[in-house]
Structure formats: C-alpha cells, structure tokens
Amino acid sequence: MNRHYRKTIIAGNWKMHKTASETVAFAAEIRGKMPENIRSEVVLCMPALNITTAQKALKGTRIAVGAETMHYEEKGAFTGEVAANMLTDLGVKYVIIGHSERRQYYNETDQSVNRKVRAALNAGLVPIVCVGESLAQREMGVTAELLAYQVMSALSGVSARELRRVVIAYEPIWAIGTGKTATAEQAQEVCEGIRTLLRKKYDARAARAVSILYGGSMNARNAAELLAMPDIDGGLIGGASLVPGDFVQIIEASRQED
Numbered sequence: 001m002n003r004h005y006r007k008t009i010i011a012g013n014w015k016m017h018k019t020a021s022e023t024v025a026f027a028a029e030i031r032g033k034m035p036e037n038i039r040s041e042v043v044l045c046m047p048a049l050n051i052t053t054a055q056k057a058l059k060g061t062r063i064a065v066g067a068e069t070m071h072y073e074e075k076g077a078f079t080g081e082v083a084a085n086m087l088t089d090l091g092v093k094y095v096i097i098g099h100s101e102r103r104q105y106y107n108e109t110d111q112s113v114n115r116k117v118r119a120a121l122n123a124g125l126v127p128i129v130c131v132g133e134s135l136a137q138r139e140m141g142v143t144a145e146l147l148a149y150q151v152m153s154a155l156s157g158v159s160a161r162e163l164r165r166v167v168i169a170y171e172p173i174w175a176i177g178t179g180k181t182a183t184a185e186q187a188q189e190v191c192e193g194i195r196t197l198l199r200k201k202y203d204a205r206a207a208r209a210v211s212i213l214y215g216g217s218m219n220a221r222n223a224a225e226l227l228a229m230p231d232i233d234g235g236l237i238g239g240a241s242l243v244p245g246d247f248v249q250i251i252e253a254s255r256q257e258d
Contacts, residue, residue, distance in 0.1 A: 005208040008040040008227075008254050009167060009234035011128060012241025013068065013096060013215070018046065020053040027057030030244035038062055040234065040254040043094045044241065045128070048082050051090055066094030066128075069102055072115035084123035095120055096236070097127045098154060100173045110153035117154050121162050128167045128236065129154045130215070131194075135174035143190065148197055160206040167211045168194060169236040175216030177238060184222075187214045188229035195231050220249035227254050 018026065023046070045066035046054060054065045071081040087095060097120060098113035113129065120127040131150040133143045151168065158166065170190050175181050182190075191212045198207035214226055215236030226232055234254060240246040 006211045006233055009211050009213060010040050010042050010237065010247075010251050010254050011066065011094065011096075011167075011169075011213065011234065012044040012046075012237045012247060013099070014044065014046040014050075014242060015068070015101070015238065016047060017242055018050060020050055023050045023054050024057045026242075026244060027054065027061075030063070030248065031058075031061060033244055033248045034061060034063070035248065035252055035255070038251060038255065040251060042251055045094060045096050048087075051087075051092060055091065064093055066096070067092055068096050068099070070095050070097070070116060070120065070125075072112065072119040074119070084119050084125055088123050088125060092125065094126045094128055094167075096169075097129050098150075099130045100132055100171060100176060110150060113150075113154050114156050117166070118157060121158065121165060126165050126167060128169050128213070130169045130171050130236070132171040132173050132176075132216070138172070138174065144193055147190065147194060151194060151197055152201065155201070160202045163198070163202060163206050164209050167213060169213040169215050170194065171215035171236060177217070179217055181217040181219075181222055181226075182214070184225045184229055184232075187216075187226055188231055191229070191231040218250065220246045220253070223250040223253035224256070228256060 042062055043064040043066045045068050051065055067087050070084050071078055074083055097116045102108045117127050131147050133146050137146055172182050194212055195207050198210055211233040213234045213236045214232045218226055218235040218237055219240045
C-alpha cells in the first residue's frame with residue numbers, strides 16, 4: 001500500500017446474503033469490534049434492499065454502505081434494475097461494477113461495464129471496477145493481455161481527472177469463493193501491471209492516485225501479507241465480510257505503515 005498517494009479501501013461484497021434483520025444484527029455486533037483511529041476507508045456493498053436498513057444501523061460508525069450493481073440507463077422499462085440516481089439519492093457513494101458473477105450469470109460484457117462506469121461517474125458514484133482471469137486463461141499465459149483489455153475497455157472515455165474517482169479490483173476468478181488465493185507475489189505482479197497500464201494510458205500522477213484492490217478469498221489469515229504489497233491498496237472481500245470478527249481483522253491488517 002502507498003498511503004502517500006492513494007486511499008486504502010476495505011470493501012465488503014455481501015452478494016446475495018443477509019436479510020434486513022440479519023443486517024441489523026451484523027451492525028450491532030460490529031459496532032463493538034471496530035478499531036479506533038482507522039485510516040482506511042471501509043465500505044460494505046450489499047443487496048439494494050438492505051441499503052437503507054444498513055445506513056440506519058451503521059450510523060455513527062466509520063463504515064459506508066455501497067451497492068453491488070446498477071444499470072447504465074438513468075431510467076426506463078428495465079424491470080428489477082436500479083439506476084445510479086436511485087443510489088445517490090440514498091447517499092450511496094460506492095458501487096461494484098463488472099463483478100465476474102455478473103459477467104457469468106447476467107451476461108455483462110466489457111462494453112456494458114464501460115457504460116455502467118460512465119453512468120456511475122456521471123452520477124457522482126465511485127465505481128469499483130472488477131477485472132480478472134479464469135484458471136484456464138492464467139494457465140494459457142494470457143492474464144496480462146486479458147486484464148489490459150478489460151481495464152482499457154472499462155475506462156474507455158474516462159478522463160485522467162475522472163480516473164481519480166475510479167477504484168479497480170483485481171479478482172482472479174479461480175480464487176473467488178474457492179478458498180484458493182493468489183500468492184501475495186502473484187497478486188502484486190498483476191496489480192503492478194494494472195498500474196503500469198494506467199501510467200501508459202494516462203500519466204504517472206493519475207496512475208499512482210488509483211486505488212487497486214485485491215479480491216479472491218482474502219481473509220483474516222492472509223490479509224496482512226497481501227496488504228503489505230506496494231500496489232495492493234485494499235481488498236474486495238466476499239465471505240469474510242459476512243462475519244464481523246473476520247472483517248474487523250482484515251480492517252486491522254490494513255493499518256500498516258508505509
């Protein structure tokens with residue numbers, strides 16, 4: 001992590017977990033466990049139905065509430081979808097875009113991800129843009145090329161000034177929910193590669209300001225090692241974010257000095 005230039009962000013992704021009442025119980029438990037004087041930005045991204053409940057239950061804590069997805073249109077006949085202005089009207093700041101599960105199960109493409117990034121930025125949201133490779137793609141040796149395409153596609157039309165409001169999350173698909181984790185060195189290599197790519201597309205100043213997170217089975221046991229890497233600026237946490245004690249341990253692990 002490099003706190004001199006960018007934020008450390010610990011973001012939870014609850015996916016399709018927790019009812020409203022379970023969210024209230026989670027908030028009550030984590031209140032008593034949160035460390036004091038944390039410098040990291042902490043956010044829990046959750047199902048849209050839980051956002052208002054969570055905001056009320058977490059009021060007064062250092063935990064922000066974010067969304068897991070959004071539509072790229074401002075409004076229209078898109079049954080079941082959520083628009084960016086619906087999120088900002090609730091006071092939401094962060095939204096996850098292009099998670100591998102959205103790409104796999106809901107046919108999101110690099111092009112639709114780009115449209116969502118543009119819509120999020122236009123609405124004043126901070127998009128957490130997910131990129132990552134499958135195990136087969138890694139074994140084929142195309143990780144760098146694939147991620148370069150995903151990142152450049154997602155950022156098409158995004159200016160250097162807008163880039164400062166973008167967060168990128170590297171999530172190797174082969175490590176999501178499998179218990180497998182990229183080694184700290186593997187994760188650093190990819191995150192460093194993403195930053196190098198941003199430096200070439202924009203400039204050094206813009207690239208060093210972007211927070212790049214690692215996702216893919218980050219947990220209380222491996223967080224400190226991963227977060228010690230110079231180009232890993234936080235984590236996008238799945239299962240461990242559902243357990244207050246585990247999530248707090250990851251937050252604690254982010255309190256490393258440069």
